[in-house]
Amino acid sequence: MKALPPRRPRWTVVAAVLVTALALASCSPGDLGSGDGKVSLTFLVDNSDASVRPAEGLAKAFGEKYPDVQVEVEVRPQGGEGDNVVKTRLSTGDMTDVFLYNSGSLLQALKPAETLVSLKGEGFLANVQDTFFPTVSAGDGVFGVPIGGAMGGGVLYNRAVYSRLGLQVPRTWAEFMANNAKIKAAGVAPVVQTYQDTWTSQMFVLADYHNVAAAEPRFADDYTANRTSYARSPAALKGFQRLQEVHDAGYLSPDFASAKYEDGLRLLAAGQGAHFPILTFVVGTLVANHPDKVDDIGFFALPGDDAAKNGLTVWTPSGIYIPKTTGGEKLAAAKRFLAFVASPEGCAAQTKAYAPTGPYVVKDCPLPDDLPRAVKDMLPYFAAAGGTTPALEFVSPVKGPALEQITVEVGSGIRSAADGAALYDRDVEKQAKQLGLPGW
Structure with missing residues (x-):
């Protein structure tokens, strides 16, 4: 896809941040600069509520504590179009002072060691759980702090529809499809899909990774080394x-x-749709x-073939990063902002602005008691031994950029599953070669 020029922000959130010598005293010497005078920071996020609202909340809370630096929140599109905006702005030196982006394999495509400021050695990283660091690291560098909580990939479902039809939460794919047949017979759309937002089309493939790993425990290593692929692996092809x-069953x-x-959320909430595969x-x-x-609205993990191995595919949080084009007082203020994000105060600001989607990976950040039912339904998977598996993009650097377009075609009946998997394998090959991975 051709890279698009950056869009003008739809709206701007301005928060004031005071960076005084007193506030900086707790940081390492030289980390944050003098902090004298006003500093203006720009903060790029995607235009989803899940990104904009926490960003606004962080800017507001940060501003209330430190009222002398402006933090301007800018927005970009989601999905592939937004990826191109980020890559273009990094390559042209036009990136904002800080920005939100994926952790895991998609971050590796940004070549973080070349484009981002390493945070290794910063004291505030001690607040972050160790499980997050591999997803934002490259070479000897650590490049981001987490925003938001861990997420589950699975199925939101309408509990009122289930109750009315006497259905049970499925633990196998066969049970899921049997539920869909009963739901369709009752005049309700069994499966909500929303392909205008192309990224949502990927869930039956990406959220199935717990089931892939259960069937083929070495899949991630073999996939990274080009010893298997989606078209060659019976377990991976099932997505x-x-x-x-x-x-093909007419369930959409x-x-x-x-x-x-x-x-899609509107249909689900209204009981006009029963299932919505989503993060x-x-x-x-x-x-x-x-x-x-x-x-x-409840939630369950995407079912596989074996009820005994039912479990949840988990996405670690996105990160906030500083591009190498940020320097001087801006770099000092940017690090201070990231320190605030990676703190219990930062978690509290996010919780106030947007309902948590799962456990935070910042230490001492409890979840509120009044969690939405769907989030509560996710927590038992985390508590069960072997109940969760990181999504493939967090255990392998290989992820092709065209998956969401390919899954739209397969999910729309334009392309067969076998053809889609083979096409995605070719897309993955290009990405792996760009990363210089052995075996490709």
Whole structure:
């Protein structure tokens, strides 16, 4: 896809931040500069509620504590278009002072050692749980702090529909499809899909990774070394097959090709759709847009073939990063901002602004008691031995950029599952060669 020029921000949030000698005394000498006078920071995030609202909350809380530095929140598109904005702005030296972006394999495509400021040695990293560091590291550098909580990839479902039809939460794919048949017979759309937001089309493939790893425990290592692939692995191919199966059975919601994920949440909340395969970060949008329906919406992991191995595919939080183009007083203020994000105060600001989507990976950051039902449904997977598996992009650097376009085609009946998997393997090969991985 051709890289697009950066969009003008739709709105700006301005928060004031005072960086005084007293506030900086707790940091390492030279880390943050003098902090005298006003400093203006720009902060780029994608335009989803799940990114904008926490960013606004952080800017506001940071400003209340340190009122002399401006933090301006800018927005970009989501998905592949947004990826191109980030890559273009980094390559042209036009990136904001700090920015939000994925952790894991997508971060590696930014060549962080060449484009981002390493935070290794900064004292505030002691507040971050060790499990997060591999997802934001490259070479000897550590490049980000977490924003938001861990997320689950699975299925939001309408509990009122389930209750009315006498359905049980499925633990196998066969049970899931049997539920879909009963739901369709009752006049409700069994599976909500929202392909206008192309990233949402990937869930039947990406959220299935717990099941892939259960069937093929060495898949991630073999995949990284080019000893297996989606087309060659029977377990991995099933994600594409299930995407096709749901379409071919006629189980998709009306207007699935043109709907956005907010439309999908509306259908789900209204009981016009029963299942929505999605990441749990959208629960915050559900709370904001449909507060009276929050208790009606539950969550379960994407079912596989073996009920005994049922479990959740987990996404670690995105990160906040500083590009190498940020320097001087701006670099000092940017590090101070990241220190605030990676603190209990930062977690509290995010919780106040947007319903948590899962456990924080910053130490001493408890979750509130009044969690949405869907988030509560996710927590037992974390408590169970072997109940969670990191998504493939956090255990392998290999992820092709065209997956969301390919899964739209498979999920729309334009391309077969086998053809989609083979096409994605070719897309992955290009990415692996760019990263210089052995075996490719």
